[in-house]
Amino acid sequence: MATDGTSGSSNVSKMSTGEWIVIIAVLAILVVIVGAALRPSGEEGSASRFWCVSNLHRLAVGMLEYTDDHDDRLPPRDVWSDAILPVTGDPSFAHCPAVKGPGLFGYAFNSRLGLSGLSGIPDPSAVPLIYDSVNLGANASDPVSSIPARPRHGRVNNMAYLDGFAGRVRPGNRTR
Numbered sequence: 001m002a003t004d005g006t007s008g009s010s011n012v013s014k015m016s017t018g019e020w021i022v023i024i025a026v027l028a029i030l031v032v033i034v035g036a037a038l039r040p041s042g043e044e045g046s047a048s049r050f051w052c053v054s055n056l057h058r059l060a061v062g063m064l065e066y067t068d069d070h071d072d073r074l075p076p077r078d079v080w081s082d083a084i085l086p087v088t089g090d091p092s093f094a095h096c097p098a099v100k101g102p103g104l105f106g107y108a109f110n111s112r113l114g115l116s117g118l119s120g121i122p123d124p125s126a127v128p129l130i131y132d133s134v135n136l137g138a139n140a141s142d143p144v145s146s147i148p149a150r151p152r153h154g155r156v157n158n159m160a161y162l163d164g165f166a167g168r169v170r171p172g173n174r175t176r
Contacts, residue, residue, distance in 0.1 A: 049153035051097045052132070053166050059107065059130050060160035062088040067118055077114030077141040081105070098152050099136060106152070108133030108140040113162070124162035128174050131159040144174060 015023075032050075062084040066075055075083035081094045088094075096106030110128050121127060132153070133146040140146070151157050151171055159174070160166035169175070 048098045049156070049158065049168070052153060052158045053168070055093045055096065056107070056130055056158055056160035057164065057166035058088055058093045059084065060162075060164045060166055062093070063129060064118075064164055072117045072119055074113050074116050074118070077109055077111040077139075079139055080109040080114070080141065081107075081139045094138070096132060096152065096158075101136075103138070104136040105138050105140065106133060106136055107131065108135050108142055108144075108146050110144050111141040112143050114141065118162070121162060125165065126175060127162040129160050129162045131169075132157040147171075147174075 033047075059081075063074055063080070065087045066084045067073060074080070085091060085094075094105055094107060099106035107130050109130055113127070113129065118124070128144045131144065131147055132151075133140050133142070134148050135142065135146045147157055147159075147169075149171065153168070156168040156170055158166065159169045
């Protein structure tokens with residue numbers, strides 16, 4: 001035993017499990033970001049797809065936050081993106097990063113949901129909300145009929161669901 005009352009082990013402080021989890025999570029995020037940045041932009045795992053899913057998730061959360069202030073109702077289909085702008089706070093979320101050009105957006109809202117109340121929808125996790133669309137205009141909406149036949153992000157398109165989840169969907173598929 002050392003004279004200072006310790007058992008002679010090194011002076012390096014022991015890290016808690018929580019600290020290790022945080023370090024591992026940060027490293028995992030860095031690996032994903034660096035890996036996405038090093039891939040060619042047209043490859044399936046590109047940074048464009050990552051940011052698209054992130055944008056769709058933020059838009060879906062914005063829609064859900066919008067309902068909090070509007071009697072549990074989603075915005076009107078023809079102004080959905082404009083209606084949630086005060087909630088999202090950044091108009092760039094409404095632009096798919098794979099769509100290039102001024103005034104082009106690339107997302108559409110499920111027009112069947114315009115002004116719908118959330119309480120009447122039995123399984124929000126199965127209901128497409130916002131998705132990659134060939135309709136590139138602002139506030140695009142349709143009954144989930146404009147998903148690109150040729151996937152925009154490698155072999156997949158991206159979609160957000162009414163429960164706030166956003167992720168990849170294969171061509172011809174609307175479910176997770």
